[in-house]
Amino acid sequence: MDLIVLGAAPSFTDRAGSAASCYLLVERGEAIVLDLGQGAFPSLAAAREPSALLTVVISHLHPDHFIDLVPLRHYLRYQWDPPRRLAVLAPAALATRLDALNDEPGFTAASLDVAPLSAGRRQIGPFAVEAGRVAHTNESYAFRVAPAGRAAGGPATGLVYSGDCGSVGDLAALIRPGDTLLAEVSFGPGPVPAGVPHLAAPEVGSLAASSGAARLLLTHLQMGFDPAATLRAAARHFAGEVRVVTEGDRLSI
Numbered sequence: 001m002d003l004i005v006l007g008a009a010p011s012f013t014d015r016a017g018s019a020a021s022c023y024l025l026v027e028r029g030e031a032i033v034l035d036l037g038q039g040a041f042p043s044l045a046a047a048r049e050p051s052a053l054l055t056v057v058i059s060h061l062h063p064d065h066f067i068d069l070v071p072l073r074h075y076l077r078y079q080w081d082p083p084r085r086l087a088v089l090a091p092a093a094l095a096t097r098l099d100a101l102n103d104e105p106g107f108t109a110a111s112l113d114v115a116p117l118s119a120g121r122r123q124i125g126p127f128a129v130e131a132g133r134v135a136h137t138n139e140s141y142a143f144r145v146a147p148a149g150r151a152a153g154g155p156a157t158g159l160v161y162s163g164d165c166g167s168v169g170d171l172a173a174l175i176r177p178g179d180t181l182l183a184e185v186s187f188g189p190g191p192v193p194a195g196v197p198h199l200a201a202p203e204v205g206s207l208a209a210s211s212g213a214a215r216l217l218l219t220h221l222q223m224g225f226d227p228a229a230t231l232r233a234a235a236r237h238f239a240g241e242v243r244v245v246t247e248g249d250r251l252s253i
């Protein structure tokens with residue numbers, strides 16, 4: 001399974017050319033996307049035919065994780081004749097939010113088939129997707145995605161993506177030994193201010209170590225935090241490979 005980072009930025013940034021949360025996963029020729037934040041649609045459209053995705057999975061309803069569903073919706077509706085449709089798996093309030101943004105009932109349903117997300121396991125084409133609730137908004141999810149139905153050779157390792165998360169304990173149940181952990185580190189080397197539902201590198205590094213993760217990918221670093229210092233703060237707690245990912249990174253999971 002391949003991971004292509006299309007957006008690694010948080011809610012705002014001064015990194016020119018960046019985009020917010022968006023991770024493309026490709027397995028046996030099929031693809032899904034985890035989150036579609038601001039500025040991510042052009043990168044998606046350049047990397048892959050958007051209408052051919054199996055589904056777009058949205059972790060929670062903060063704009064830096066879903067707002068480019070708007071250009072995706074317009075693309076499906078106006079770039080194709082007849083218009084195309086796409087499946088979206090998201091917290092149940094998504095369609096209401098997008099409809100209100102455009103002040104147009106049915107705006108979302110015109111192009112997107114939104115199914116409500118819930119905790120648990122489901123198969124999407126060749127992807128086994130497990131969702132778990134995390135503390136962040138009133139409905140936020142993290143995900144484990146692994147190749148489904150592969151031939152013998154032991155259980156496939158997968159990718160665990162934190163979404164935005166206020167408690168590393170919520171991620172632990174999703175991680176299997178050998179997995180790659182893709183975790184938000186909004187507050188870089190830390191600490192996270194009291195009461196703010198985000199993570200920083202030290203607790204993410206400790207989680208990677210205690211859960212048996214093979215690799216730690218750091219993302220969603222807020223403006224003003226130093227990537228190198230953030231990486232060092234995680235590596236003090238985790239002996240495996242650690243890197244700060246950015247747009248354009250391609251990794252084999």
Ligand SMILES: [Zn+2]
Pocket residue numbers: 060062136164
């Ligand atoms: Zn958020």
